[in-house]
Amino acid sequence: MANGILVAAEVSGGAVASITLEVLGAARRLADQMGKPAQAALVGSGVEGLAKELIAHGADQVFVVDEPALAKYSCDGFVAAMEKVNAAASPDAILMGQSDMGRDLGPRLAFRLGSVSAMDCLNVTGEGGKVIAERPCYGGNARATYSFNTSPAVISIRSKAQEPVARDDSRQGQVTKVDAGIDASAIRDKLVGHQEVAEEGIRLEDADVIVAGGRGIGSAEGFSVLEELARALGGAVGATRAACDNGWRPVSEQIGLTGKIVGPTLYFAVGISGASQHMAGCTGAKNIVAINKDPEAIVFKSSRFGIVDDYKKVLPALVEACRKLKA
């Protein structure tokens, strides 16, 4: 008998990762639909204190595996720990973020539990007591719906696809310690190095305003006016694969199917045609403003506002208007 919706929590820099709070939001809503508790698995070393964060953001029960061998993520260690939590929690579904950890952990955990995984989903719902997951396919041009014949269904959720539950420190929950007895010498995969990519300014994933440019910008220098607009609006600069492949912007700024997934309030698509592989990375944007000199550009179909003109005329005028508004 399955008992709830379990989230595999992720810890980053000593805090609960923002993607975990989004996934917990999805778990809370799914648990309410199914009349079951929202559960969280907190796996790591020195992490027990974070259980209250998970409760404040919607978890009814938190299962804590706090052991020195779990100080860093390892597939062997975390799969073994999650297997113990699964035995204690017996969930209908295990949800996690579509992050480096989730990508690695999800399929392996599903196999260990004799179940299946659906990765990179946008939404989960409960219908007739069954968990249903929805994910994009064909480069973001269609959506596929999955139901599961095995339990627990292991589902990873794309970042920015779900809203966290508002923090409420008065929420009450139950914390259960699980002893997984992980032996460090049995962990075959070892992290041998860690390199932080230095990112200046606001991270694309966190930005509320993004000014993204494509091949239409024409050169690396052309991006300076996009940087100006981003600065004026307190936002970040993004790019298409074409702009990155040309060496005009770093690959870390690429948005799309093979780049970053973003969900700002305002997304400027400048000199971007609107290829589905690019748009797959920004469908979570609340408002898309396309600036393109070709009135037939497909990007206008997914935009809330469109300006048909040369970006070299439009952007300086926008920067000036922002300056005047601020003055």
Ligand SMILES: Cc1cc2nc3c(=O)[nH]c(=O)nc-3n(C[C@H](O)[C@H](O)[C@H](O)COP(=O)(O)OP(=O)(O)OC[C@H]3O[C@@H](n4cnc5c(N)ncnc54)[C@H](O)[C@@H]3O)c2cc1C
């Ligand atoms: C498997 C796969 C994965 C991919 N993943 C990604 C991905 O993650 N991200 C991504 O971006 N792409 C990705 N692509 C590439 C994608 O298919 C497109 O080729 C790419 O997004 C096109 O980039 P673009 O819009 O900058 O260039 P183009 O399609 O060449 O469009 C340039 C646009 O600029 C306009 N323009 C030109 N000059 C001006 C001007 N002066 N002012 C205003 N507008 C102007 C033109 O009218 C045109 O619409 C992927 C492709 C494949 C096959």
